[in-house]
Amino acid sequence: MKRTLIAASLMLPLAAPITQTLAADYHEAPALAELVQQGKLPPVAERLPSEPEIVKPQANVGRYGGTLRSALRGDADHNAILKMVGNQGLTRWTPDYTDILPNLATDWTRSADGSEYIFHLRPGTKWSDGTPFTADDVTFFVNDLLPDPQFFASAPSQYVINGQRMKAEKIDANTVKLIFAGPYLNFPRVLATPLGQHAVLYQKKYCAQFVPKYNPAIGDLLKQSGQPDWATLLRQKCGDIEIPARWGNIDRPTLDPWIIATPYTGSSQQVILKRNPYFWEIDTAGNQLPYIDTINFKVISDIQSIVLAAIGGQLDLQVRHINTINNKPVLAQHAAEGHYTLVATTTTDSTAETIYINQTNKNPQLRKLVNDRDFRQALSLGMDRDEINEIVFLGQSKPWQTSPLPQDPFYNERLATQFTVRDVAGANKILDGLGLVKRDGNGFRLYPDGSKVFMTADVMVVDPASIDTMQLVKKQWAEIGIDLGINSEERSLFYARAQTNDYDIGVMPAPGGFDPTTDPRIWLSTSMIDSRQSLLWVKWYESGGKLGEAPSASMQQRLKLWDEWKQAKTPEQATSLFKQILASAADAFDVMGTVQGLTTFGVRNVKLMNVPEKMPNSFNYAHPGPTLPQQYFFAP
Numbered sequence: 001m002k003r004t005l006i007a008a009s010l011m012l013p014l015a016a017p018i019t020q021t022l023a024a025d026y027h028e029a030p031a032l033a034e035l036v037q038q039g040k041l042p043p044v045a046e047r048l049p050s051e052p053e054i055v056k057p058q059a060n061v062g063r064y065g066g067t068l069r070s071a072l073r074g075d076a077d078h079n080a081i082l083k084m085v086g087n088q089g090l091t092r093w094t095p096d097y098t099d100i101l102p103n104l105a106t107d108w109t110r111s112a113d114g115s116e117y118i119f120h121l122r123p124g125t126k127w128s129d130g131t132p133f134t135a136d137d138v139t140f141f142v143n144d145l146l147p148d149p150q151f152f153a154s155a156p157s158q159y160v161i162n163g164q165r166m167k168a169e170k171i172d173a174n175t176v177k178l179i180f181a182g183p184y185l186n187f188p189r190v191l192a193t194p195l196g197q198h199a200v201l202y203q204k205k206y207c208a209q210f211v212p213k214y215n216p217a218i219g220d221l222l223k224q225s226g227q228p229d230w231a232t233l234l235r236q237k238c239g240d241i242e243i244p245a246r247w248g249n250i251d252r253p254t255l256d257p258w259i260i261a262t263p264y265t266g267s268s269q270q271v272i273l274k275r276n277p278y279f280w281e282i283d284t285a286g287n288q289l290p291y292i293d294t295i296n297f298k299v300i301s302d303i304q305s306i307v308l309a310a311i312g313g314q315l316d317l318q319v320r321h322i323n324t325i326n327n328k329p330v331l332a333q334h335a336a337e338g339h340y341t342l343v344a345t346t347t348t349d350s351t352a353e354t355i356y357i358n359q360t361n362k363n364p365q366l367r368k369l370v371n372d373r374d375f376r377q378a379l380s381l382g383m384d385r386d387e388i389n390e391i392v393f394l395g396q397s398k399p400w401q402t403s404p405l406p407q408d409p410f411y412n413e414r415l416a417t418q419f420t421v422r423d424v425a426g427a428n429k430i431l432d433g434l435g436l437v438k439r440d441g442n443g444f445r446l447y448p449d450g451s452k453v454f455m456t457a458d459v460m461v462v463d464p465a466s467i468d469t470m471q472l473v474k475k476q477w478a479e480i481g482i483d484l485g486i487n488s489e490e491r492s493l494f495y496a497r498a499q500t501n502d503y504d505i506g507v508m509p510a511p512g513g514f515d516p517t518t519d520p521r522i523w524l525s526t527s528m529i530d531s532r533q534s535l536l537w538v539k540w541y542e543s544g545g546k547l548g549e550a551p552s553a554s555m556q557q558r559l560k561l562w563d564e565w566k567q568a569k570t571p572e573q574a575t576s577l578f579k580q581i582l583a584s585a586a587d588a589f590d591v592m593g594t595v596q597g598l599t600t601f602g603v604r605n606v607k608l609m610n611v612p613e614k615m616p617n618s619f620n621y622a623h624p625g626p627t628l629p630q631q632y633f634f635a636p
Helices: 030-037 079-085 135-145 187-191 204-210 218-225 230-238 303-311 325-333 364-370 373-381 385-392 413-417 424-433 464-478 491-499 535-542 553-566 571-588
Strands: 053-055 067-072 091-093 100-102 105-110 116-121 167-172 175-179 258-262 270-275 281-283 294-299 340-347 349-357 454-460 483-489 505-511 600-605 614-617
Touching (some): 067 079, 067 303, 091 187, 100 105, 100 187, 135 167, 135 175, 204 218, 204 230, 325 340, 349 373, 349 464, 385 464, 413 571, 454 464, 454 491, 464 483, 464 505, 483 491, 553 571
Parallel strands (some): 053 281, 340 614, 454 483, 454 505
Antiparallel strands (some): 105 116, 167 175, 258 270, 340 600, 349 505
16 A cells, blocks of 8 residues: 655645644643643643644734634524534645645555555544543444444445445554445545544543443433433434534533533523643644633524624624625624624535425325426526525625536536526426416416415525525416415424425525535435435435435436445546536436525624634535634734
8 A cells, every 4th residue: 555645734834844843842821731730730741642733823823812702593503613613523624625634634545446544643632531532432433333223324425335334443543444345535535524523523432331332231321311222322422413412511522622611502591612621733833722712602592683793793703694695784884893804705605595396295296296307497497596686695696506616627507507597488388288277366376186286495594595585486486376385494493394304395505616526415315414305315325225215217327426436446537427417417407596606704803813814615614614713813
């Protein structure tokens, strides 16, 4: 196996290689130094790895202290915390989202056929409780949790090649081999995304107590907790990537820069995280990161109240929930008095609002209709995207379907522009041809049995642009005889209804505008949460056909191409396969776009330093995480 060192210096100055600081030159936050003097904490040199990652700050070496204030909503808004602090994977993105860097792995090698990876873990790294982070923690997830059907009924697709789960071999305490049943050239990039961080989420020492294999007395813990099984208890105590429980247990060891002090629960008014005394990064002057003492997420249920908190200078960094185009004028107007400035968040979305029509609808009559491509084409032709752009997005975008953005190498013109020009006559002709010729007294089309053709769109109250968009679509579709209802729901209900297949249409922004292979949910049934053309199709795919429902022939073809893409032997082969996926998606026209994704913004306290003037806006990038908030600091 040829060893290839992935050197941060080749990619971006933010993590450039710097001569190793001597342990005697390490510095720490005053509060930690005091604990060392009291004998309550080991010296900083003993808490840091033997080779701590040395981070070159964005602009200046910072100063210790302060509390960073941000906001999240009380309803299933846990990913706000993930995106700020939870990006500590084996690899991570460069801040400009163009490549990957070493992180908890200092480097890695790949076998000639791309099916095996050897990761060298950062030696001496410690969890937040002082326990060493080793290959045993990685193999605990890969070999104990990932294959267990109680924990994963179907293994997450990012860890499956040729229908077989990833496996692990411990080589030594700081070296682990991850093995696939075929080539997987994209794996290091997957590890940089939030969904690729399972291997560094579960400390074996703590989490093994909730696994029967390691704790014969697990029944006693279940009785004490009231949980029905060990897998549920483990998730409650140790979390998972995208669940609130990840941030609900103050005892869970972590590798993050800050650790939970006040947990995220259903009754929380705030979530507080304090610095991790064992965090494994330093700056160029030998200062242990993070600079900022505490992060305080204020739990604010009402979106307008979050906007008002930003205007009032009560938030130091906020993008989530305030970055709709309609908020920009008022936030800009009050920036001086609120002591903040606007930060650009460049779009990585393919479309600002996506209309996913559920093709496994429980209503047999509606299901037959929505599975007909001509019906979906008619709905698209019946939309006035220019009106949506002007009213909802203030003319800042343009009509768009679901292609990657023009600047991306995977841009597909047909996938971007087909059926985007409004044609009411053409839409009516298609619908008449489908046998929907009868109408009621209000002009709405009827099925042959006389019942009305009616659909409901589920939208989240946290996304007012989706509500405004669908209000316009409701009016536009009425002109072609299609009646639309709109369900404005809290985030938790929006996701819960999808999991039980109780929806006709799901509406939300869609990624894939940039680097689309990292999140292809809009073209492929691969996301168990967000591929809403049918989540039953996702279950079928992830279970190897044992669960869910068989997808359309087109989707099956695309999923087959996706499996081949994951195993491509060369970048050129991978590119060809993904272009075939996009071409097939254009043919099938499963999902409708509205307008092209557009750059938005956030607010930053003028005293909060080392924050880039702009950053990508993407879940897979998990902004602002890759800009390293641990090197943010407050100026005096």
